[in-house]
Amino acid sequence: MNSSITQLQNLMQTQNLSAVFFTDSANVFYFSGFRGTGGDASLLVTPKCVYIFTDSRYTLQVAEQCPGCTLLGKSAQDIKALGVLLREIQAERVGFENLTVGYALWEKLQSDVHFVTWVGIDKMAVSIRNVKTDGEIQKIETACNLCVQALRETVPYIRPGVRENDLASELEYRMRKMGLEGTSFDTIVASGYRSALPHGIASSRVIESGDAVTIDFGGVYDGYASDMTRTFFMGEPSAELAQIYQAVLCAQQTALDQFNVGMTGAELDRIARDVLYAHGYGPYFVHALGHGVGIEVHEGVTVGRKSQDSLLPGMVFSIEPGVYVEGLGGVRIEDLVVVTETGLRVLTKDFEKTLAIL
Ligand code: ZN
Numbered sequence: 001m002n003s004s005i006t007q008l009q010n011l012m013q014t015q016n017l018s019a020v021f022f023t024d025s026a027n028v029f030y031f032s033g034f035r036g037t038g039g040d041a042s043l044l045v046t047p048k049c050v051y052i053f054t055d056s057r058y059t060l061q062v063a064e065q066c067p068g069c070t071l072l073g074k075s076a077q078d079i080k081a082l083g084v085l086l087r088e089i090q091a092e093r094v095g096f097e098n099l100t101v102g103y104a105l106w107e108k109l110q111s112d113v114h115f116v117t118w119v120g121i122d123k124m125a126v127s128i129r130n131v132k133t134d135g136e137i138q139k140i141e142t143a144c145n146l147c148v149q150a151l152r153e154t155v156p157y158i159r160p161g162v163r164e165n166d167l168a169s170e171l172e173y174r175m176r177k178m179g180l181e182g183t184s185f186d187t188i189v190a191s192g193y194r195s196a197l198p199h200g201i202a203s204s205r206v207i208e209s210g211d212a213v214t215i216d217f218g219g220v221y222d223g224y225a226s227d228m229t230r231t232f233f234m235g236e237p238s239a240e241l242a243q244i245y246q247a248v249l250c251a252q253q254t255a256l257d258q259f260n261v262g263m264t265g266a267e268l269d270r271i272a273r274d275v276l277y278a279h280g281y282g283p284y285f286v287h288a289l290g291h292g293v294g295i296e297v298h299e300g301v302t303v304g305r306k307s308q309d310s311l312l313p314g315m316v317f318s319i320e321p322g323v324y325v326e327g328l329g330g331v332r333i334e335d336l337v338v339v340t341e342t343g344l345r346v347l348t349k350d351f352e353k354t355l356a357i358l
């Protein structure tokens, strides 16, 4: 039995749960090893066993990927088989993912498995997923390294006259060629006035000289995501954009330098935010400093103004200050970091951050 299952079983015991039922694909993957798109499998973890429910398309896959699991049922949502099993083990209180379970499934659970008390487990699974094992960190780091290489090879294509969409394609093509399974989210290429959009997914806009071009992207390696951002300039930037770049870089570097193990997300966010306020750009930093990354590109800890999450060894999150000025443009610099026993290790450090004029 792997340690994540043991941790879950310990939590189940403290909360007096007979079992926990998972349908969210990230949780199913984490606790079983099963790789599939959403809804292909569900999982029941009991104090002694892990049962996986899926259909016959995945019989071979389960044998290969989920050696510790017992295969049951005819489909991912074989609630009848789930009910039989829960009766067999005399389950009383059963946990479910109240934050993500859809209404149709919820109705089915309530009508067909009414003899147990369904208990929302909120963020129980992600609290375990938050602290990564060395093996998980290695996968995330590999995703980061391959992304750094892919971006480096794409730099020659970042130039005036190229559409944002084409640039995203060049980057994603290289990511695939290097062995990444895909992107961890829709690649952001935001140029010129669009660089003021914190989440400007690549469009048909043609990059012009004088533009800031923000590229925010990530890849998936062996089920684990990466996330990084760099902003490039098409020719000499205006004095104000250059100033913004230095302010954002300083905010990020100060957060990296002043991090202490165990500080809260809010404390780290404050460090970067204070630097941007000191430069006069505080009000233009409109999002959180960072977010946890793992199986999902946004998971677990938050590093924002109100985050009381303690940042502990094994946690992986982004540090991504940004300044967005409508009509002028924007700058964001994002690295992925892992907390060690003594501080931070930057997983995306191999792509330089000095102001890049292309
Ligand atoms: Zn990002």
Ligand code: ZN
Pocket: 227, 228, 291, 318, 320, 334
């Ligand atoms: Zn991010």
